[in-house]
Structures are given as structure tokens and as C-alpha cells.
Amino acid sequence: MDIILTHSQQSLQSRHSFALPAYARTVIELNDEAQLPNIQWQEPFWILGEGTNTLFLEDFEGTVLVNQLRGVQITEADDAWLVSVAAGENWHGLVCSLSAQGIHGFENLALIPGSVGAAPVQNIGAYGVEVGQFITAVDIWDLQSQQALQWTHADCEFRYRESRFKRKHNRHLLITQVHFALPKQWVPELSYPDLRNLPADVSASELMARVIAVREAKLPDPKRLPNAGSFFKNPVVSAERAQELLSKYPMMPQFFMENGDVKLAAGWLIDQAGLKSAAVGDAAVHQQQALVLVNHGRASGEDLRALARSIQDQVATRYGVTLEPEVRLLSKQGVDANL
Numbered sequence: 001m002d003i004i005l006t007h008s009q010q011s012l013q014s015r016h017s018f019a020l021p022a023y024a025r026t027v028i029e030l031n032d033e034a035q036l037p038n039i040q041w042q043e044p045f046w047i048l049g050e051g052t053n054t055l056f057l058e059d060f061e062g063t064v065l066v067n068q069l070r071g072v073q074i075t076e077a078d079d080a081w082l083v084s085v086a087a088g089e090n091w092h093g094l095v096c097s098l099s100a101q102g103i104h105g106f107e108n109l110a111l112i113p114g115s116v117g118a119a120p121v122q123n124i125g126a127y128g129v130e131v132g133q134f135i136t137a138v139d140i141w142d143l144q145s146q147q148a149l150q151w152t153h154a155d156c157e158f159r160y161r162e163s164r165f166k167r168k169h170n171r172h173l174l175i176t177q178v179h180f181a182l183p184k185q186w187v188p189e190l191s192y193p194d195l196r197n198l199p200a201d202v203s204a205s206e207l208m209a210r211v212i213a214v215r216e217a218k219l220p221d222p223k224r225l226p227n228a229g230s231f232f233k234n235p236v237v238s239a240e241r242a243q244e245l246l247s248k249y250p251m252m253p254q255f256f257m258e259n260g261d262v263k264l265a266a267g268w269l270i271d272q273a274g275l276k277s278a279a280v281g282d283a284a285v286h287q288q289q290a291l292v293l294v295n296h297g298r299a300s301g302e303d304l305r306a307l308a309r310s311i312q313d314q315v316a317t318r319y320g321v322t323l324e325p326e327v328r329l330l331s332k333q334g335v336d337a338n339l
């Protein structure tokens with residue numbers, strides 16, 4: 001029988017990038033798919049990758065399964081590279097390794113922290129590219145029924161920072177492997193303002209270097225200043241509502257989406273609501289990037305919750321727009337959707 005590495009009453013502080021002081025009743029480290037049939041699903045249960053999008057607001061009264069499955073396989077098709085990656089691989093490590101091998105497409109997604117297995121969950125995206133564009137299928141282990149499944153691209157229902165995996169009733173689905181197809185004919189995506197001044201014939205490595213430089217300049221490194229990246233999603237409103245807001249706030253950045261809706265910049269809304277120096281205890285709005293909340297050292301889950309609620313309230317009062325967390329906020333028993 002394969003050994004399952006289980007720890008009782010383990011600190012989660014170093015297992016999530018916001019580094020709140022919290023404990024889990026049990027932590028299981030998954031290193032081999034052969035362990036899977038021995039893992040019992042019993043709620044509360046939480047699947048964790050590198051914890052860069054998960055915040056443990058209080059002690060978690062259940063089991064945390066940390067996915068550490070490793071392995072990358074690459075095969076060549078006529079017009080694309082087919083890449084299958086175990087869920088515990090590091091995302092940025094994969095991007096660098098593929099790029100070094102001349103396999104392109106993920107350059108705009110460079111430096112996004114976290115694991116490959118978490119990437120389909122919120123359909124990670126940056127600078128005009130979303131990971132779902134490249135995903136052909138996802139291998140899953142259903143922890144409840146103890147069987148292996150495979151979802152196609154269409155089954156995953158990718159949307160902006162969303163997928164079917166994110167739904168509450170799918171929390172027992174453990175992603176074990178992600179299959180990608182990266183077209184051999186690479187076309188750079190340069191539509192975002194930070195990339196617009198790159199030449200149309202930019203090389204993939206130049207594009208990636210720019211993306212990394214922009215991200216390093218804008219986003220705090222969680223290893224130095226604990227954070228979970230964008231705390232809130234950019235809210236999406238109807239074109240009509242966007243026009244009303246624009247007539248009142250002519251400088252408001254707006255991004256038109258394919259379906260006609262309009263995405264607003266949550267960071268701008270927070271900044272313009274005068275919340276750039278807002279803080280509760282050691283939980284604070286980051287000075288250079290208002291969309292990022294940071295932990296200056298000793299923030300508690302309650303500090304963070306109070307700060308996030310106050311930002312939500314003030315933005316709603318001023319703009320009539322509801323900010324929803326992009327991060328997963330965990331209470332004692334599971335996801336705390338209402339902050």
C-alpha cells in the first residue's frame with residue numbers, strides 16, 4: 001500500500017502566500033497518483049496547490065490535500081505541441097521550460113504564481129491571454145466516487161477567471177493532469193497597454209521578458225511581502241451601465257469584452273475611492289497597486305476580512321459596483337463567499 005504523508009494540526013502559514021496564522025486539522029501531501037484510492041473524502045476538505053490564491057482566514061477544521069504531483073510530457077503533432085503536465089508542477093517553471101524549448105504561447109502568462117493544477121480552476125489570465133485557450137482536456141480524480149474522469153475543453157466551461165471547477169458542488173474533483181495544445185505558428189498578443197509599444201515582429205523571449213519586467217515593477221513578490229495577487233475580480237457591467245459611469249467619471253478605464261459587456265478596473269475604483277492607504281492592523285492596500293492587499297507581518301484573518309468588507313462597502317457606495325473576491329477565502333468549514 002502506498003504511504004500517505006499525513007500531518008495533524010499543521011500550520012498553514014507557509015502553505016499560503018498571504019501567510020495568515022492558521023492551522024489545519026490534517027494535511028495530506030500527494031506525491032504519487034497511486035496514493036489516490038487511499039484518500040478518504042470527508043468535508044470539510046480543501047485541495048491546495050501552492051496557496052497563492054487561497055487565504056485561510058481562520059483554523060481549518062478539516063483536511064487540506066496538497067497536490068505535489070510532478071511530470072511533463074511533450075509530443076509533436078503536425079501544427080501544435082501537445083503538452084501534458086502533472087498538476088503539482090509550478091506554472092512559471094513550466095512557462096520558462098517550454099519557452100526555452102521553443103514552444104510558445106504562454107509568454108503573457110509568465111510569472112503568474114501557483115501550480116499547473118490550479119490554472120484551469122480560475123482560468124488564469126494576464127495581458128490578453130487566458131490559459132483556457134490552450135487547454136484541450138483535464139484529467140480528474142473524483143475523491144468522492146473514487147474514479148478517474150477526463151473533461152474536455154468544452155466540459156470545463158472556461159470564462160473570465162471562472163470555470164466549472166470553481167463551483168461549490170465540484171470541490172471533490174482533484175485535477176491530476178492538464179493537457180495543452182500550443183500551436184506551432186506563434187502569434188504575439190500585444191493588445192494590452194503595457195505591451196503595445198513592442199514591435200509587431202517581437203520575439204517570444206522579448207515578449208516574455210517585457211511581461212516579467214512589468215509584473216515585477218507592479219506586483220509585490222509574495223515571498224517578500226505576503227499577498228495573494230489581485231484580491232478582487234475586475235467587475236463586469238453592461239455597456240449601458242458602463243456608459244453611465246463614463247459620463248460621471250470620464251477617466252474611468254473600461255475594457256470592452258467580446259459579448260458586449262464591459263470590464264472595469266477594480267484597482268482604479270479602489271484607488272479613486274481614496275482607499276490606497278487603507279489598513280486594518282497589518283492588513284493593508286498595497287501602495288503601488290490598489291488591487292493587491294498585503295500582509296505587513298502580523299495580519300489576522302479578522303483584520304483582512306474587515307479591510308476587504310470596508311473596501312467593498314465604499315466602492316459600492318461611490319460607484320454602485322459590487323467587488324467580488326478573486327481569491328478563495330476559507331473559513332473553519334470551507335469557502336466563505338460573503339467575506
Ligand SMILES: Cc1cc2nc3c(=O)[nH]c(=O)nc-3n(C[C@H](O)[C@H](O)[C@H](O)COP(=O)(O)OP(=O)(O)OC[C@H]3O[C@@H](n4cnc5c(N)ncnc54)[C@H](O)[C@@H]3O)c2cc1C
Binds near residue numbers: 053116173219222
Ligand atoms: C503576486 C500574484 C500575482 C498573481 N497574478 C495573477 C494573474 O495575473 N492572473 C491570474 O489569473 N491569477 C493571478 N494570481 C493568482 C494565482 O496565481 C492563481 O490563481 C494560481 O492559479 C493559483 O495557483 P495555486 O497553486 O497557488 O492555487 P491555490 O491557491 O492552492 O488554489 C486555488 C484554487 O484552485 C484549487 N486547486 C488547486 N489545485 C487544484 C487541483 N489540483 N485540483 C483541483 N483544484 C485545485 C483550490 O482548491 C482553490 O480553489 C496571482 C497571485 C499572486 C500571489
